[in-house]
Amino acid sequence: MYNGRTDLVKHISHFNQRMTVHSKNEALICKVFPSSLGLVAMRWFDGLGASSIDSFKGFTQAFGSRFITCNRVSRPLDSLLSMAIGEGKTLKTYLDRYWEMFNEIDRDFDDVGIRTFKVGLPVEHDLRKSLTKKPVRNMCRLMDRIDEYKRVEEDQ
Structure with missing residues (x-):
């Protein structure tokens, strides 16, 4: 409706x-x-x-x-560059904000999306370390990896 x-x-x-x-x-x-x-x-x-x-x-x-x-106005790609996980915020909070922003960008920029997501995580975050050691090539793989770490965070 x-x-x-x-x-x-x-x-x-x-x-x-x-x-x-x-x-x-x-x-x-x-x-x-x-x-x-x-x-x-x-x-x-x-x-x-x-x-x-x-x-x-x-x-x-x-x-x-x-x-x-x-009418929805699409966001520019560089809006992802300002995304970062806030002090004391959870991976889920960051993830929700990030996907909302990513989905407002009209073109297919998986490679940039993956990199900006990783850069938005603190250097010491286990997920960032994992993405650095074993990079993912598409958003589906990134989502799978995030889900693994999100479950760990929710269990703590």
Whole structure:
């Protein structure tokens, strides 16, 4: 459901993926789209004049114009460089902040992501030592290694 506060492009993309099997039936798509709207967006929809929209493209343009301020702005890659585990903070806290920031970067930068994650850990941290001795090559491997160390930290 689109609530007026989330990324409208992401919402429309998700809706289009769900409606792929009906891609030739634009009238159906236009009739179904309002069912994906929450209260705020539905109020906007209900306020549209009769016959003011003549296509799904026109509908999404009007929708986008109304909710443009909700578009997600991607973060620059260098925002990862400022990430570091805080004094007295847990690996889980750092990890949560790091993944949130990493996922806001639009391109595929696994190599930089791995390096910046490692650099954000204190030099004496066991996970940093492990990543230095046995580097990982992709984010899936990094996640596996982090999970190992997170479990150890949670058990202490």
